[in-house]
Amino acid sequence: MFKNILIPVSSEFYSKDVLHRGVFLAEKFKSSITLIYIIEEKTLDQTERLSDTYRTSYEMEETKNEIIKKQKLAAYSIIFDDAEYILKNKKIPFGEKIIEGEFSSVIKRELMKNDYDLIIMSYEKKCLLKYRVLEDVDVPIWVEAKGKGKSILAVCSNLAPNKKVPEISLKLSKALGWNLHMLYIVDVEDSVQVDENGIRSDKKPERDLVITGQNFVQEMKNKGVNIELVKGNLEKETAKSAEKINPNLVIVGREQKKKGVLGLPTKNVKRKIAETCPYSVLFVN
Amino acid sequence: MNKKNNLLNNKTKLRNGKNIFFIILAFAIVAIFYLAPTPEGLTHNGQTMIGILIMAAILWITEPISLAVTGLLVMIMQPLLYIRTPTQVFSSFGSNAVFFLIGAFIIAGAIEKHGLHKRIALRFLSFFEHNPRLFTFGIMLSCASLSFVMPEHGVAALFLPIIVSILIVMKIVPKQSNFGKISMLAVAYGCSIGSLGTLIGGARNIYAIDILQKAGQNVSFIEWMIYAMPVVFIALPVVWLILQFSFPIEISDISAAKREINKQVKQSGRMGKGEFTVLLILVLTIILWMAFSSTTYYGLAVIAVLGGVLLFLTKSITWKDVENRVPWGIILLYGGAITLGVGMQSEKLGGTGAGEWIAHVFLNIAGENPLLVILILIIFTAILTNIMSNIAAVAILLPLGLSIATTFTNISPVLASMIIALTGGLAFMFVISTPGNAIAYSSGYFSTRDLLKAGILANVLCIAIIFIIAIVYWMGVLQL
Numbered sequence: 001m002f003k004n005i006l007i008p009v010s011s012e013f014y015s016k017d018v019l020h021r022g023v024f025l026a027e028k029f030k031s032s033i034t035l036i037y038i039i040e041e042k043t044l045d046q047t048e049r050l051s052d053t054y055r056t057s058y059e060m061e062e063t064k065n066e067i068i069k070k071q072k073l074a075a076y077s078i079i080f081d082d083a084e085y086i087l088k089n090k091k092i093p094f095g096e097k098i099i100e101g102e103f104s105s106v107i108k109r110e111l112m113k114n115d116y117d118l119i120i121m122s123y124e125k126k127c128l129l130k131y132r133v134l135e136d137v138d139v140p141i142w143v144e145a146k147g148k149g150k151s152i153l154a155v156c157s158n159l160a161p162n163k164k165v166p167e168i169s170l171k172l173s174k175a176l177g178w179n180l181h182m183l184y185i186v187d188v189e190d191s192v193q194v195d196e197n198g199i200r201s202d203k204k205p206e207r208d209l210v211i212t213g214q215n216f217v218q219e220m221k222n223k224g225v226n227i228e229l230v231k232g233n234l235e236k237e238t239a240k241s242a243e244k245i246n247p248n249l250v251i252v253g254r255e256q257k258k259k260g261v262l263g264l265p266t267k268n269v270k271r272k273i274a275e276t277c278p279y280s281v282l283f284v285n
Numbered sequence: 286m287n288k289k290n291n292l293l294n295n296k297t298k299l300r301n302g303k304n305i306f307f308i309i310l311a312f313a314i315v316a317i318f319y320l321a322p323t324p325e326g327l328t329h330n331g332q333t334m335i336g337i338l339i340m341a342a343i344l345w346i347t348e349p350i351s352l353a354v355t356g357l358l359v360m361i362m363q364p365l366l367y368i369r370t371p372t373q374v375f376s377s378f379g380s381n382a383v384f385f386l387i388g389a390f391i392i393a394g395a396i397e398k399h400g401l402h403k404r405i406a407l408r409f410l411s412f413f414e415h416n417p418r419l420f421t422f423g424i425m426l427s428c429a430s431l432s433f434v435m436p437e438h439g440v441a442a443l444f445l446p447i448i449v450s451i452l453i454v455m456k457i458v459p460k461q462s463n464f465g466k467i468s469m470l471a472v473a474y475g476c477s478i479g480s481l482g483t484l485i486g487g488a489r490n491i492y493a494i495d496i497l498q499k500a501g502q503n504v505s506f507i508e509w510m511i512y513a514m515p516v517v518f519i520a521l522p523v524v525w526l527i528l529q530f531s532f533p534i535e536i537s538d539i540s541a542a543k544r545e546i547n548k549q550v551k552q553s554g555r556m557g558k559g560e561f562t563v564l565l566i567l568v569l570t571i572i573l574w575m576a577f578s579s580t581t582y583y584g585l586a587v588i589a590v591l592g593g594v595l596l597f598l599t600k601s602i603t604w605k606d607v608e609n610r611v612p613w614g615i616i617l618l619y620g621g622a623i624t625l626g627v628g629m630q631s632e633k634l635g636g637t638g639a640g641e642w643i644a645h646v647f648l649n650i651a652g653e654n655p656l657l658v659i660l661i662l663i664i665f666t667a668i669l670t671n672i673m674s675n676i677a678a679v680a681i682l683l684p685l686g687l688s689i690a691t692t693f694t695n696i697s698p699v700l701a702s703m704i705i706a707l708t709g710g711l712a713f714m715f716v717i718s719t720p721g722n723a724i725a726y727s728s729g730y731f732s733t734r735d736l737l738k739a740g741i742l743a744n745v746l747c748i749a750i751i752f753i754i755a756i757v758y759w760m761g762v763l764q765l
């Protein structure tokens with residue numbers, strides 16, 4: 001299911017949990033792991049921009065080189081060292097590298113160069129990182145957070161094609177032996193129906209959206225899936241159900257929400273879910 | 286690839302669009318103040334000067350152009366709008382303080398070139414390697430002490446690799462360890478607090494001295510230290526306690542840090558001839574500053590330049606080093622700030638009287654309670670210095686503070702200047718507040734939220750410290 005796993009770690013944030021999760025999945029699916037340490041150029045740029053008037057370009061270059069040198073040292077002495085320890089006595093093909101650049105751009109470039117089936121990363125909103133990668137790439141992204149449960153919450157809705165989420169959640173549930181709970185959310189804030197190709201319909205009456213949802217629920221029930229239909233806000237209902245079920249993993253699809261409160265565009269649905277949900281989230285784009 | 290390029294182009298366009306908006310807004314403000322009818326008590330020149338002050342504030346906060354270029358713009362706008370003649374404007378730039386800054390930067394450059402600062406830093410740190418708490422206090426104290434003799438940003442840049450090396454050897458994971466957080470925050474805050482202590486730490490200190498001198502008040506190097514050092518020595522342990530309270534340290538063993546410091550001390554070897562010469566000249570310059578910097582003797586600039594020249598004569602520094610290490614941008618920013626300050630002063634001091642008019646408006650609103658006025662000045666400076674360059678914040682507020690002071694018998698110009706200049710160094714809350722914060726942040730050991738969490742508390746308590754020192758020590762004991 002996942003042959004090649006990419007684990008990007010930013011110099012802005014590192015959690016050992018991503019390595020544990022990567023190894024866990026690699027063992028289950030016999031995958032290879034590539035660990036990239038990304039030296040965030042945004043932080044370096046910001047330091048230079050702020051020091052612009054106060055320090056000479058020579059001094060700024062000196063400081064920048066020192067920062068890069070120390071970050072590389074941190075990568076080798078802490079992160080790669082952790083990886084080596086966790087991978088000890090495990091026959092998992094493993095590669096590591098250090099790249100300078102912007103988090104999302106580096107990942108996208110890496111995806112163009114090599115075939116990856118899964119990205120595992122951690123999420124930390126208390127830093128300067130912009131997680132554009134959540135919206136921009138087609139490869140599934142697993143955002144790791146420590147969960148205690150042994151189940152999966154798969155989220156489908158009127159705002160997604162709902163093709164990949166059921167497929168992947170069923171496979172994962174079987175492979176990992178975790179219970180599967182599925183949720184179909186009728187998002188009343190954005191009353192459109194997204195078709196199988198990801199195209200949004202015109203505005204539809206709530207009744208029609210509910211009927212489509214009920215059909216989907218019935219279809220899943222026929223496959224033996226434990227599923228529930230709810231109405232409300234996609235992000236809030238996801239967080240509410242996750243709290244109730246206490247899953248190890250929440251799977252979210254290619255949600256295409258265009259409007260939020262007061263009709264303003266909600267561009268970062270995935271980022272919001274990753275921020276508000278205290279469980280690991282798998283975004284299936 | 287195209288999509289990526291489009292995204293980058295869109296971002297650049299957006300940034301350019303924002304920059305153009307702020308530049309247009311800044312000039313529009315000047316135009317409005319130039320064309321609008323003048324209120325009673327304010328001259329047309331004074332009104333236009335207020336427009337230039339607001340223009341400078343907008344450009345220094347939003348930074349669509351370099352801070353130094355805004356400094357140049359402030360200088361040329363005054364003759365362009367016939368507020369002051371070119372001779373008046375540029376003569377206020379050619380002051381003692383500018384040459385003090387040049388001399389001080391040359392000395393700091395020599396210290397950096399020979400690695401003397403690193404030796405001093407390691408020596409300091411080696412006294413505090415007994416336990417983790419003491420070690421973090423040692424970092425703060427070392428940063429503060431070095432900021433007495435060289436610019437705070439240089440000290441932050443020096444300490445970053447030293448502390449990160451120690452943290453890496455200790456296997457401290459970035460952002461996940463409270464010890465890591467405190468260690469790096471101690472660098473940022475130690476440098477900021479230390480920069481208050483002498484005239485060398487921050488250009489805003491010498492700016493205050495210069496503006497005071499132009500208003501007929503002299504403060505020597507040693508007098509500044511007598512006024513400012515109590516703030517440093519009270520703020521240092523208080524902010525250190527805030528860090529301990531905000532991020533309880535989780536480790537107890539510091540032997541790896543001790544080994545790393547010893548290793549780095551060994552690597553730096555014995556003190557070389559050049560390093561020793563720089564140390565001698567530095568000590569001599571400081572002694573001269575302390576003993577002979579009052580106006581009765583040579584003043585600050587002569588001694589600073591003498592120190593610089595001695596470094597050249599002993600071949601401790603070359604002109605190439607000066608080109609590499611003297612930030613001329615800050616001198617231009619300073620130039621703009623000083624002409625702004627003089628332009629806002631009363632007409633008899635060569636200004637437009639705009640500051641006095643604002644002071645009257647302010648006092649009509651705030652009332653004439655000196656304690657309230659002092660508190661408002663401190664709070665306002667603390668807010669402004671957190672969202673813009675320290676010296677720019679002081680440049681905007683000091684002329685107003687001085688004008689307010691002159692209308693009060695209880696607040697002397699020296700007192701107002703100390704309040705604003707020292708509070709101007711308390712930029713604790715954001716990464717953008719001061720380059721020292723940004724340099725420490727780039728280590729990756731603390732998050733923006735960590736900085737805000739500790740910074741808010743540190744700012745509130747330091748506001749209280751400066752307020753109490755202003756009332757009890759400056760007004761009460763020293764009768765400022």
